[in-house]
Amino acid sequence: MERRLGVIAILVYSKEAIQSLNSILSNFSEIILGRMGLPLKEKNLHIISLIVEGDTDQIGSLTGKIGKLSGIKVKSMFTKD
Helix, strand or coil, X not given: CCEEEEEEEEEECCHHHHHHHHHHHHHCHHHEEEEEEEEXXXXXXXXXXXXXXXXXXXXXXXXXXXXXXXXXXXEEEECCC
């Protein structure tokens, strides 16, 4: 299957979700090329951006699992080819 590069933006509104999120990210570490996090404590928000490279099934599985977590929003954007 074809591999694609992409960016995933994650907004974390709940501290309780962070441990579950980190577990998911660890399970998908083989497709994560880079990760940057920015805690905004005064807004009770954490922003995480991921650079990923994988096939559409892998990336879809990652974003799907993240999207099911309560207190988290996730969006993704990918290269055409």
